[in-house]
Amino acid sequence: MSNAEITLHRSGIRARMSVPLIRAFLVCLIGLSVSQACFADDETKPNILFLFADDLAYNCVANGGNDQVITPNLDELARRGTSFTHCYNMGGWNGAVCQASRAMLNTGRFLWNAHALEGSIRKTELPEKRLWAQRLESAGYDTYFTGKWHVSASADSVFGTARNVRGGMPEQTPQGYIRPLSPEDKVWQPWDKKFGGFWEGGKHWSEVVADDAELFFESAGQSDNPFFMYIAFNAAHDPRQAPKEFVDMYPFEEIEIPQPFYEEYPYQIGSNYVRDEKLAPFPRTKYSVQINRQEYYAIITHMDREIGRVLKALEDSGKADNTYIFFTADHGLAAGHHGLMGKQNMHDHSMRVPFTVVGPDIPESKKIDSSIYLQDVVPTTFEIAKMEKPDEVDFKSMLPLINGERERSYDSIYGAYIDFQRMIVDGDYKLIVYPKINKKQLFNLADDPLEENDLIDDPEQSVRIAMLTEKLEALQQEMNDPLAKK
Structure with a gap:
C-alpha cells in the first residue's frame, strides 16, 4: 500500500482514501465530537430555582432555632440540603434596605459599588447584559421572574418571562401604624381584605407568586433549555397580613417576648423613627410586640405553605433531580428586639438571614457556620452553570465551603447603614x-448571641477595640465606603 493511500475497513466495507482526505476526515470527526460534547454539556446544565423572602430574620424560621414558628416546607428543605447559619446582608444606603440588598444581588457588587452602579441601571437599564439573570440567559438559560423586584431596571427587560412584578412593599394604610395601642384596639386586622396591602387584587400576593411559579414550570417543561427561576415573595414584609387560620395558629399570649426587650432603643442611630419603627407604639409594650410577632409568624407560615406549592410543582415537572434550590431573604428584621421594629440597624436579627441550598451532590442536613453574604448565591450559580465569574462580580461562590475546599470566604464581615452606622x-x-454620635458597641457573639451585654467600656477589651477599629477602617477602604478615611 502506498503512503498516499490508506484502506479503511468498517463493517465489511472497504474504502480507499488519500492521506489529505483522511486528515480532513479526522478534523471533521474531532470537530463533531467536540460540538457533541458541548451540546451534551448544555443539556446537562442544572436548573436553578431561587426562592427569595423579604424581611425574614434568620431566627424566625425553625431551622434558625425558633421552635415557635411553623415552617414545615422550609424545615424539609433544610433537611434535604445545606444551611449557612451566619449569612449576612451588607446593609443599605437608605431606609429601604431591601433596595440595596437586591441591587447587590442583581449586580453581584458589594454595597457601595452596587450603589454607584444603580445610577447606570436607572439611566441605561444596562444594555451590556450585566445583571444576574441576563448573564445566565447568555449561558443558555430560560429566565423567569415573579414577585418583588425593587431594582431600577424593569424586570421585563431583564428576564425572558416576568409576571406580577411588584414594588418595594404592599401599600400600608394609616390604620396599620402605631398599633395595637391596647387589647381593645381591633381596628386593623391582618385577614381583613378591606385594607388592601397583600390582599390588593383579591388574592394574597404570596398565593399569586406560587400561581406564577406553577405556570413557569409548565412552560419550562416544554423547553430543552435549563431554567433560572427567581421567585420573590413580598412576605414577610409589613403589612403583615395572612388568612385568619394562620393568625389563629399563634395565640398572642404564647408568643415569646424577643430579648433583649427595651421600651425604646437607647441610642439615636438615625433609624429610630424611620417608617418601620412606626408600626408599633412608643414606648414599646410587650403586648404590641407580641401582636406584631404573632402577625409576623402568621405571614411566614402562610408563605411557607406557598413555598410548598412551588416545590411540589418542581417535583411534578420531573426536573427536580437536576435542579439547585436556593432559599434566603434580602435582610432580617428586629420585630421587637432591642426596642426596634425594622431592619435599619447592625444587630444580627436585622443583618442575618436564613440560607439553604439543595441540589445534586449537596450534603443533606448539614450546617456551615462560616460567614457568607446572601449575594454569594450569584457567583455560586455561575459556577453551577459552568460559567466563568465576571471580574466585576465581587461576591464569592459558596461551593468551595460546601465541598470542604476552604473554611471561610471572608476574613471579616462588613455592614453599613447610610452614614449612621458601620459594623x-x-x-x-x-x-x-x-x-454621628461618636458611639461604639462591642459584643461577643459566641457568649452573647442576642447582643445584650455591651463590652465597649471593659478595659480588658481596649486592645481588641483598637484592632477591630483598624480592621473596619481597612474594610471601608476596600468597600469604597464614602466614610472611609482617605
Whole structure:
C-alpha cells in the first residue's frame, strides 16, 4: 500500500482514501465530537430555582432555632440540603434596605459599588447584559421572574418571562401604624381584605407568586433549555397580613417576648423613627410586640405553605433531580428586639438571614457556620452553570465551603447603614460604630448571641477595640465606603 493511500475497513466495507482526505476526515470527526460534547454539556446544565423572602430574620424560621414558628416546607428543605447559619446582608444606603440588598444581588457588587452602579441601571437599564439573570440567559438559560423586584431596571427587560412584578412593599394604610395601642384596639386586622396591602387584587400576593411559579414550570417543561427561576415573595414584609387560620395558629399570649426587650432603643442611630419603627407604639409594650410577632409568624407560615406549592410543582415537572434550590431573604428584621421594629440597624436579627441550598451532590442536613453574604448565591450559580465569574462580580461562590475546599470566604464581615452606622464581625466579636454620635458597641457573639451585654467600656477589651477599629477602617477602604478615611 502506498503512503498516499490508506484502506479503511468498517463493517465489511472497504474504502480507499488519500492521506489529505483522511486528515480532513479526522478534523471533521474531532470537530463533531467536540460540538457533541458541548451540546451534551448544555443539556446537562442544572436548573436553578431561587426562592427569595423579604424581611425574614434568620431566627424566625425553625431551622434558625425558633421552635415557635411553623415552617414545615422550609424545615424539609433544610433537611434535604445545606444551611449557612451566619449569612449576612451588607446593609443599605437608605431606609429601604431591601433596595440595596437586591441591587447587590442583581449586580453581584458589594454595597457601595452596587450603589454607584444603580445610577447606570436607572439611566441605561444596562444594555451590556450585566445583571444576574441576563448573564445566565447568555449561558443558555430560560429566565423567569415573579414577585418583588425593587431594582431600577424593569424586570421585563431583564428576564425572558416576568409576571406580577411588584414594588418595594404592599401599600400600608394609616390604620396599620402605631398599633395595637391596647387589647381593645381591633381596628386593623391582618385577614381583613378591606385594607388592601397583600390582599390588593383579591388574592394574597404570596398565593399569586406560587400561581406564577406553577405556570413557569409548565412552560419550562416544554423547553430543552435549563431554567433560572427567581421567585420573590413580598412576605414577610409589613403589612403583615395572612388568612385568619394562620393568625389563629399563634395565640398572642404564647408568643415569646424577643430579648433583649427595651421600651425604646437607647441610642439615636438615625433609624429610630424611620417608617418601620412606626408600626408599633412608643414606648414599646410587650403586648404590641407580641401582636406584631404573632402577625409576623402568621405571614411566614402562610408563605411557607406557598413555598410548598412551588416545590411540589418542581417535583411534578420531573426536573427536580437536576435542579439547585436556593432559599434566603434580602435582610432580617428586629420585630421587637432591642426596642426596634425594622431592619435599619447592625444587630444580627436585622443583618442575618436564613440560607439553604439543595441540589445534586449537596450534603443533606448539614450546617456551615462560616460567614457568607446572601449575594454569594450569584457567583455560586455561575459556577453551577459552568460559567466563568465576571471580574466585576465581587461576591464569592459558596461551593468551595460546601465541598470542604476552604473554611471561610471572608476574613471579616462588613455592614453599613447610610452614614449612621458601620459594623465589622471578626471571629466571635462584633464592633458597631455610630459615626454621628461618636458611639461604639462591642459584643461577643459566641457568649452573647442576642447582643445584650455591651463590652465597649471593659478595659480588658481596649486592645481588641483598637484592632477591630483598624480592621473596619481597612474594610471601608476596600468597600469604597464614602466614610472611609482617605
